[in-house]
Amino acid sequence: AAASSPPLPSPSWLLPLLICRLLPRPAEADRRGGAPVTSSVQPELDPDVWRPYFGVPPQPKSEGGRGREGAIAYISSLCALRRKGCILIGWILFISELQILMLSVSKPLLSLSPLTAMAIRPPPPRAPTHYAPPHRRTSPFRSAARAAPSSSTAATAVSLPPSPKKVLVPIAMGTEEMEAVILAGVLRRAGADVTLASVEDGLEIEASYGTRIIADKPIAACADQVFDLVAVPGGMPGSVRLRDSEILQRIMVRQAEEKRLYGAICAAPAVVLMPWGLHKGRKITCHPSFVGDLPTFRAVESNVQVSGELTTSRGPGTAFQFALSFVEQxxxxxxxxxxxxxxxxxxxxxSTEVNRVEWPFDHKPQVLIPIANGSEEMEIIMLVDILRRANINVVLASVDESTNVVGSQRMKIVADKCILGASDSKYDLIIIPGGPAGAERLHRSTTLKKLLKEQKQAGRMYGGISYSPLILQKQGLLEDKTVTAHPSIVSQLTCQVIDSSKVVIDGNLITGKGLGTVMDFSLAIVRKFFGHGRAKGVANGMVFDYPKSRNA
Structure with a gap:
């Protein structure tokens, strides 16, 4: 439409000339007698001239002495008035057509830079039908329209941003904490609106390896909501308690009937989905311990199985793949x-180890993990879960005033004690988790600084992951050490850095590269305490790929 030529004006400008030629003029010579017409004597009008304009001519009055000449004069004066009126109307039409022509020529310029006043001005009364009304144009100031509410319903609908995808992750007493937190953390990083919902009477639940997590809502508050995805974590007895929730069952059945995404991991495909009949006609996988409960002709051994709207996975070691499959869908x-x-x-x-030393102990290993608001909750939960699976005593200590800590992805974790209460004990290992905001808060804790200083002086083990090696450096704990760290802080480290390894062990110091390496980091700790066999056994229970031998 922008390339087409503007429309030409209609020949309305000819109308005044045409009227001038058709209607009689008072000063016009009488064609019959050749004498000029005076003001008192008007020529007799031809009916073929006045009939198209006036219809039936007015009849002369017999009263008042006007007679035929008076009637002719009356009609002639009326014609003169009509002629002037038609000329005026013709000029008005001509000017209107000229304005429309100018608008048509300038319309591309107006569309490139529409003025605010023009955006609200009504169209001209005689605008042609091809002219787009101003309210149908796309405003280049849409962001400003979002900032201020509009009285127009249509404008409001256009300015609203798309709503985020809604995801429900139900949890219960005994839920596998790694699976629940990885699901919620990865999907929140992707931009989803994730709700952790408790099927218990309260919001706080104790997960399968003792971590306490506070849910966002009770499951009853989610009963009437519509979710783009419902993903059920595993763990025992958490899967059984999720299965026994009638509200969750109704949500899941409705989710499947309405062809929206749903999934389960670990024990949940066999313990939760099968009793509800949500596995029928689908290929599914689950934890190896429960694969015997699946229908033989439908069971598969893949880490992640997508079958229509249903996605299933095997265990904590495949939880990242499980969560990323939902991000893709x-x-x-x-x-x-x-x-x-x-x-x-x-x-x-x-992993890479330099300056190898043994980590001796004659008791159950004691590990302290200090946490703060803003700490990376996925790192915390994976560390605690894996170390406790290996029969290591882990203490979560908050450096903030409350033991309730909100992580970097807005998940709420309950620490075992505050840092002051934890400082009375000695620990074989102190691990600083990542998360930029959390690491800075940990750095400001004078109690933690004292504990770390004593840890190094006593020759006991310490370490950090992701962003925390920078905190260890600020406290003078990385002198003459070799480490790895998150790529974003490597340039700020003054010690030797190995970029090609997920985990680096230098004597009594252990460091990890980032969020995706926490499982290897945790298993490296297990291996240093108990040997490769224990680490391999823990990895198998999580369905995590781990080498069969130490040198593999």
Missing amino acids: LFGLHAVEDVDSTLIDAALER
Whole structure:
């Protein structure tokens, strides 16, 4: 439409001339007698001239002495008035057509830079039908329209941003904490609105390895909501308690009937989905301990199985793959790449050890993990879960005033005690988790500084992951050490850095590269305390790929 020529004006400008030629003029010569017509004597009008304009001519009055000449004079004066009126109307039409022509020529310029006043001005009364009304144009100031509410319903609908994908992750007493937190953390990083919902009477639940998590809502508050995805974590007895929730069952059945995404991991496909009949006609996988409960002809051994709207997975070791499969289904491959970039390349070397020393102990290992608001909750939960699986005593200590800590992805974790209460004990290992905001808060804790200083002086083990090696450096704990760290802080480290390894162990110091390496980091600690066999056994229970031998 922009390339077409503007419309030409109609020939309305000819109308005044045409009227001038058709209607009689008072000063016109009488064609019959050749004498000029005076003001008192008007020529007799031809009916073929006045009939198209006036219809039936007015009849002369017999009264008042006017007679035929008076009637002719009356009609002639009326014609003169009509002629002047038609000329005026013709000029008005001509000017209107000229204005429309100018608008048509300037319309592309107006569309490039529409003025606010023009955006609200009504169209001209005689505008042609092809002219788009101003309210149908796309405003280049849409962001400003979002900032201020509009009285127009249509404008409000256009300015509203798309609503985020809604995800429900139900949890219960005994839920596998790694699976629940990884699901929620990865999907929140992708931009989803994730709700952790408790099926218990209260919001606080104790997960399968003792971590206490505070849910966002009770499951009853989610009964009437519509979710784009419902993902059920595993763990025992958490899966059984989720299965016994009638509200969750109604939500899941409705989710499947309405062809929206749903899924389960670990024990949940066999313990939760099968009794509800949500596995029928689908290929599914689950934890190896429960695969015998699945229908033989439908069971598969893949880490993640997508079958229609249903997605299933095997265990904590496949939870990242499980969560990323939902990111792809909800947001597309580009979102997977964005989230995956926050993890660490799996092709890196698993671990590197320099200045090898033994980590001796004659008791159950004691590990302190200090946490703060803003700490990376996925790192915390994975560390605690894996170390406790290996029969290591782990203490979560908050450096903030409250033991309730809100992580970087807005998940609420309950610490075992405050840092002051934890400082009375000695620990074989102190691990500082990552998360930029949380690491800075940990750095400001004078009690933690004292504990770390004593730890190094006593020759006991300490370490950090992701952003926390920078905190260790600020406290003088990385002198003459070799480490690895999150790529974003490597340039700020003054010690030797190994970039090609997920985990680096230097004597009594252990460091990890980032969020995607926490499982290898935790298993490296287990291996240093108990040997490769214990680490391999823990990895098998999580369905995590781990080498069969130490040198593999």
